[in-house]
Amino acid sequence: MPSYVVTGASRGLGLEFVQQLGSSPENIVFALVRNKKTADKLIALSRSNVHIVQADITDVNALKLAAQEVSKITGGKLDVLINNAALVEPNHRNLNLDEYPDEKTLEKDLFDSFHVNAIGVIHTTNIFLPLLRAGSVKKVASLSTGIADLDTTIATGYSLAGPYCISKAALNMAVSKYALKYKNDGFVFLSISPGLVATDAMVSEHPSDEEIAEVKDMIAGFTKVYPDFTGPITAEESIRSMLSVIDEATVETSGAFLSHKGNKEWL
Template sequence: MPSYAITGAARGIGFEFVNQLSADSGNIVFALVRNEATANKLKELGRHNVHIIEADITNNKALKYAAAEVSRLTGNSLDYLINNAGFVESEREGLTLDSYSSEELLTKDLLDSFNINVVGIIHTINIFLPLLKNGKAKTVVTLSTGLGDLDMTMGSELITSGPYSISKAAVNMVNAKYAAQYKSEGFIFLAISPGLVDTSTRAPTEKELEQLMAMIGKFRNAYPDFTGPITPETSVRMQLEVINRITVNDTGAFISHKGNKEWL
């Protein structure tokens, strides 16, 4: 029975990973959420093979509790860890690095992004590594983004989303460091971009819509035929196709939901 632990599983892409993976009753899926009280969509699935565990990836004590719960239910093993949880400061997503109102606010966004998108991922991997070593798949997937790719940034001339992009570029190196260390043990470490995914739960504000259209306009510099975001369902289906065919020879890769460097 393959086992999966997915962080940030209450909504969006994380929820969709849980939804698609748990549709196979032969899988056991651990949905890690920041607040179990708000994980209503997960509870509504009503699937016996889904286990909801409250664990914020910035809280090592909570992560250790989650790992202990996984260990208890699997007999001390885990096949797949999917690092989906992440952070983006949406209110200031449209700013450039030199257009912040204060140095303090820029510093806050940089440190918050790094703390969650890099440090939180490292701690999550380290805490679950003992279980993964006992698993059959030995696979760690970390959701990244094409915004963390240097060529994509230059090709699209996308100059906003600096703290988020910088932190995701850093986590790509985290992925490579673990891959280099554990390749000889048969581990697969993969950084994957889900594409531009519409995870909204409400209609966008006028400002948010303006920012989205500006971003799409920039993306078309690199991808002239790009039409807009895809759904979580489509993104996760494509990501799972990539995850299921990746081998240890590909460990350390940073690729897209299409299995290549085509980010959109």
């Protein structure tokens, strides 16, 4: 019975990961959320092979308790860890790094993004490593973004959302460090970008004019590099594609930063 931990499973891509993985009865899925009580969509899935576990990924103690909870059910093993949770800061993503109202706000945005998107993922990975080592698959996929790719950033001219992009670029480096350390132990570490996907993080359900303008700017930049790009894909398509990339990933490519297409084509 392959076992999966998915962080940030309350909504968006995390929820869709759990939905697709949980639909195979042979899988056992641990859906990590910050607050069990408010994870309505996840609770509504109501599957016997999906276990909802509470943990904020910046809270080491909560993560350790979560790992114990998983361990009790799996007998001390885990096959695949999907580091999906992230802070996608909604308030300042249309600013350049020198356009923040003040230094404190800029620092907070940088610290918070780094705290969740890099440090939180590193803590989660470290805490689940003993279970992964005992598992037979040994895969860790961490959700990154094409806008953390340096060449793409320059080519698209996308200068906004600095703290988020910087934190994800740091995550990519962390993933390569794990890959190197565990190269000879059968582990596969991957940074994976989901494409541009219609979720709350990208554009809310009832977007303001400002939000729409912001996304238009981003899309205009992407269209320079991807002239055939027609708009965001669905969570269903993104997760289906990423699960196939994760499934096919091998030790030989451990440490890579890939898109949902399994290459460097981010859209």
